Amino acid sequence: MANSQGAVELAAVTKSFAGSRRAPGGYCALEGVNLSIRGGEFFCLLGPSGCGKTTLLNLGAGFEAATSGRVSVVGRPVTAPGPDRGVIFQTDRALFDWLTVAENIAFGPSVRGLPEGERRQRVEEYLQLVGLTDHRSKLPRELSGGMKQRTQIARVLANEPEILLMDEPFAALDAYTRSHMQREIARIWQATGKTILFVTHDIAEALWLADRIGIMSRGPGSRVERIIEVPLPRPRAKMTEDFISIFNELSELIDAAAKTDATD
Amino acid sequence: MTAVFQAEGQPAGPAAPRLATGASLAPWATYGGVLAFTLVVWTGLSMVTSPWFFPSPLETAKAIVTLTATGELPGAIGISYFRILTGWSIGCVLGVPLALVAGRVRFVRMLVEPYVNFFRFVPPIAFLGIAILWFGIGEKSKIAIIVYTSLFTVFMNTMAGAMAIDETPSRAALSLGASRRQVLTKVVLPQTIPAIIVGVRIGMGFSFMSVVAAELIAADEGIGYMIYSARLFVQTANAFAGIIALGLMGLLADSLLRLAALRLFGRHALAF
Ligand SMILES: Nc1ncnc2c1ncn2[C@@H]1O[C@H](COP(=O)(O)OP(=O)(O)OP(=O)(O)O)[C@@H](O)[C@H]1O
Ligand SMILES: [Mg+2]
Numbered sequence: 001m002a003n004s005q006g007a008v009e010l011a012a013v014t015k016s017f018a019g020s021r022r023a024p025g026g027y028c029a030l031e032g033v034n035l036s037i038r039g040g041e042f043f044c045l046l047g048p049s050g051c052g053k054t055t056l057l058n059l060g061a062g063f064e065a066a067t068s069g070r071v072s073v074v075g076r077p078v079t080a081p082g083p084d085r086g087v088i089f090q091t092d093r094a095l096f097d098w099l100t101v102a103e104n105i106a107f108g109p110s111v112r113g114l115p116e117g118e119r120r121q122r123v124e125e126y127l128q129l130v131g132l133t134d135h136r137s138k139l140p141r142e143l144s145g146g147m148k149q150r151t152q153i154a155r156v157l158a159n160e161p162e163i164l165l166m167d168e169p170f171a172a173l174d175a176y177t178r179s180h181m182q183r184e185i186a187r188i189w190q191a192t193g194k195t196i197l198f199v200t201h202d203i204a205e206a207l208w209l210a211d212r213i214g215i216m217s218r219g220p221g222s223r224v225e226r227i228i229e230v231p232l233p234r235p236r237a238k239m240t241e242d243f244i245s246i247f248n249e250l251s252e253l254i255d256a257a258a259k260t261d262a263t264d
Numbered sequence: 265m266t267a268v269f270q271a272e273g274q275p276a277g278p279a280a281p282r283l284a285t286g287a288s289l290a291p292w293a294t295y296g297g298v299l300a301f302t303l304v305v306w307t308g309l310s311m312v313t314s315p316w317f318f319p320s321p322l323e324t325a326k327a328i329v330t331l332t333a334t335g336e337l338p339g340a341i342g343i344s345y346f347r348i349l350t351g352w353s354i355g356c357v358l359g360v361p362l363a364l365v366a367g368r369v370r371f372v373r374m375l376v377e378p379y380v381n382f383f384r385f386v387p388p389i390a391f392l393g394i395a396i397l398w399f400g401i402g403e404k405s406k407i408a409i410i411v412y413t414s415l416f417t418v419f420m421n422t423m424a425g426a427m428a429i430d431e432t433p434s435r436a437a438l439s440l441g442a443s444r445r446q447v448l449t450k451v452v453l454p455q456t457i458p459a460i461i462v463g464v465r466i467g468m469g470f471s472f473m474s475v476v477a478a479e480l481i482a483a484d485e486g487i488g489y490m491i492y493s494a495r496l497f498v499q500t501a502n503a504f505a506g507i508i509a510l511g512l513m514g515l516l517a518d519s520l521l522r523l524a525a526l527r528l529f530g531r532h533a534l535a536f
Pocket of ligand 1: 017018027029047048049050051052053054055056090219
């Protein structure tokens, strides 16, 4: 499934934030990050809070520019956001508060000028996928936290981007909905061959989903410390012994990368 | 779960639970009570003074009837409304787009900010003399004052609103394929609507103040003129009538504005 061209590549990327009067000197979030995500790959990024996962995603999305180094997507340098890279934000403030669930989902197809019929069909399809068909006419302020997040996911999927950048998309969901969404995203990924960069705190989630897992070190100047291939066969529906032993192994690596002393 | 909550006596429905502080009276009952209280105190005050010092509600009502019969009051209301609405509309039409651009484009903001920070200390009425010099004693000078008043207020509020909006929805729109221009019209503008409505409402309020001030000083018709000339001829009841008319005019204009805003922009998180 994976082809050899790097779908998302970061080469020697450094990202510093300028200082302010409150915090003079600035802050160097990422330093010398090298990462190559293969086309069609499901890549999970694990790391402690504040290590720079969102920052890394923002660079790939084109929301911010790297201080130095190269960020490219399918061989082209990233200069701006674009519909080839769908972004699911960590925060639910990303929704359009004045549009209904259905209108939020229709936004991408509509600004890109898809014909009315196809637009409507996609809205229905993805409303159903995230289980919001009955709530299609609600405004975001009338939704629960989990429903907002599902709206965001449907909105991005309805745009059918090649690459998905997902920032802890399931963190706000209840355990049942989360495992349902995990299965769905794995199914969509397998059916469509999209490239997915998926940020999470959750080791088990990364193990359910990823082909490879990148472990980030604690900041400042954090980097992708290690990359691990997940040798588990798919579908990964069960807590096998292999799963548990890899889980434990991974926990130790993360503790080491995060230099254990700090708490999350 | 739902059953438990309903058994607690919370009615199901869209109404948000009220953080009540004891007041469970219907609004009309409260308004009626306040009105009755006001009339009692007012009557009391008029009884211990004299009609030319503090006319009673009855005398004020008589003045309203007389002024209406002579056509003086309706005429004054009409001309003042005309000045306010004309000036305020022009102010809004100029102020909103300018404020949107200034709120979103740093360079434009830097150009206008010095002016804004200077003129915010210059009350509209200070320009009346100059306005008369430039536009004559007629309608134009008064309308110019209202334009200045509302333009300023609308501009300040809208710009603050456009500056304070969250960037995340704009970023989301860009990665969904929206152009810069689509982001401005389909995301930034809707996000700014609540601030625009606030600005437009406050602008209306200040326009009422300015028109009366202008009419007190330089006019021969309008509510402000009516109130002022009543003082000259010690027809205090007429001044009271004018003040009541003014309050009601404002109330009506604001209610219509709110109603229209709710109708047009009910989906937005309006601050009322
Ligand atoms: N705009 C900014 N200005 C200054 N510092 C910033 C800015 N954005 C992020 N940072 C800093 O960069 C570091 C990484 O932040 P980031 O949001 O990428 O963390 P994260 O790994 O996504 O954390 P979490 O798991 O809690 O979401 C943090 O120390 C943060 O304070
Ligand atoms: Mg984050």
